Amino acid sequence: MTSPVLQFDDVVKVFRQGPEEIRALAGVSLAVAPGELVAIMGPSGCGKSTLLHLAGALEDPTAGHVLVDGADLAGFDAKARAQLRRQRLGYVFQRLNLIPSLTALENVMLPLELDGTRTAEARRVAAEALETVELPRPHDRYPDELSGGQLQRVAIARAIAGPRQIVLADEPTGALDTASGDRIIELLAKLCIERQAAVLLVTHEPRFASWADRVVFLRDGRVVDETRSPAEVSR
Amino acid sequence: MGVRDGLMALLARGPRHGYQLKTEFETATGKVWPLNVGQVYTTLERLQRDGLVDAAERDGGQREFSLTAEGREALGEWWEANPAEDAPPRDELMLKVLLAVDVNPEHAIDVITQQRTTLFERLQQYRRTQRAAARTANGSLAAALVAEALVARAEADLRWLDNCEQRLRSREDQ
Numbered sequence: 001m002t003s004p005v006l007q008f009d010d011v012v013k014v015f016r017q018g019p020e021e022i023r024a025l026a027g028v029s030l031a032v033a034p035g036e037l038v039a040i041m042g043p044s045g046c047g048k049s050t051l052l053h054l055a056g057a058l059e060d061p062t063a064g065h066v067l068v069d070g071a072d073l074a075g076f077d078a079k080a081r082a083q084l085r086r087q088r089l090g091y092v093f094q095r096l097n098l099i100p101s102l103t104a105l106e107n108v109m110l111p112l113e114l115d116g117t118r119t120a121e122a123r124r125v126a127a128e129a130l131e132t133v134e135l136p137r138p139h140d141r142y143p144d145e146l147s148g149g150q151l152q153r154v155a156i157a158r159a160i161a162g163p164r165q166i167v168l169a170d171e172p173t174g175a176l177d178t179a180s181g182d183r184i185i186e187l188l189a190k191l192c193i194e195r196q197a198a199v200l201l202v203t204h205e206p207r208f209a210s211w212a213d214r215v216v217f218l219r220d221g222r223v224v225d226e227t228r229s230p231a232e233v234s235r
Numbered sequence: 236m237g238v239r240d241g242l243m244a245l246l247a248r249g250p251r252h253g254y255q256l257k258t259e260f261e262t263a264t265g266k267v268w269p270l271n272v273g274q275v276y277t278t279l280e281r282l283q284r285d286g287l288v289d290a291a292e293r294d295g296g297q298r299e300f301s302l303t304a305e306g307r308e309a310l311g312e313w314w315e316a317n318p319a320e321d322a323p324p325r326d327e328l329m330l331k332v333l334l335a336v337d338v339n340p341e342h343a344i345d346v347i348t349q350q351r352t353t354l355f356e357r358l359q360q361y362r363r364t365q366r367a368a369a370r371t372a373n374g375s376l377a378a379a380l381v382a383e384a385l386v387a388r389a390e391a392d393l394r395w396l397d398n399c400e401q402r403l404r405s406r407e408d409q
Contacts, residue, residue, distance in 0.1 A: 043401060206389070207358075210359045215355055225349070227356050
């Protein structure tokens with residue numbers, strides 16, 4: 001396997017709620033290679049979303065290490081983390097968090113401009129990302145003029161605009177029907193192949209998870225099993 | 236079940252020879268249900284005996300089969316009837332999980348976990364085949380519908396395994 005872009009090394013995450021300790025992750029090790037789509041499945045409360053938060057440097061592990069491009073996030077200060085989130089990692093959520101008063105193109109441009117990219121360049125990069133996700137033109141339509149599937153495409157474009165090649169997707173098909181949801185996951189799978197992006201996908205739908213190169217099953221904060229590659233299965 | 240009614244459904248379109256029925260049946264079922272021509276003739280003879288099908292000799296000595304009025308009526312009833320369900324379902328997956336639960340809950344969780352992963356690999360395989368067929372667009376509609384049935388059944392089994400696990404665990408917590 002090529003060196004992983006994202007790696008969890010015996011990661012433990014404990015949350016405290018008053019006197020109670022909740023062990024969300026209890027020693028997870030997992031590596032995601034460039035070009036790989038990995039789906040995480042498991043019952044609610046198994047630690048799926050916590051895993052994505054740690055990958056996105058939104059939380060710190062209680063023990064163990066989270067590495068992006070081989071660098072331990074523990075050594076990143078707030079500025080380095082913010083930069084990582086803007087330049088390397090993209091998020092796609094079930095709730096899209098698109099700004100209703102901005103057009104599709106402007107929504108994708110916004111984080112680029114906040115990161116200091118000049119407007120003309122941000123426009124070019126955003127338009128390219130919208131092409132990649134195959135959003136039908138025109139791109140200057142507002143969120144309320146787009147379908148659920150099209151809105152999710154805009155959110156993915158925003159997550160991958162620029163040089164970012166790690167996509168963290170938390171139930172991105174949640175609000176969509178089966179056919180639209182399938183097209184969204186197909187798009188993520190295509191990003192893996194064409195851009196060598198690494199995608200970590202949390203979903204509870206077997207149909208969508210079945211697009212993944214690998215499906216990892218979590219339970220009580222532990223990896224309990226994972227699927228084998230097609231070559232291993234046919235052996 | 237199945238072949239007999241399938242042949243009658245094909246005969247409703249008009250008279251046919253035995254071999255023609257074999258190939259049409261296979262095409263209509265997405266080639267997942269191969270028939271042996273001997274089986275086709277035996278079934279047709281039984282249908283004839285029961286008065287549901289007539290046979291007539293055509294030029295070249297080939298027998299051609301057609302539905303009788305009684306046959307049409309029986310076919311109408313078949314379309315309307317729901318497929319019979321064996322109660323309770325006795326498939327191997329269910330048997331494994333039920334016996335594992337009977338041993339102890341921990342063993343059952345292990346069995347569920349292992350079965351789920353294997354079933355998932357199968358679902359991935361079905362979906363890859365389905366996608367490859369969609370890309371080349373050379374598959375028949377029947378084959379696509381058969382593939383969809385396999386996917387839907389694997390999904391249903393996976394959902395059932397999840398529910399089993401959830402129920403087992405909520406009992407353990409009590």
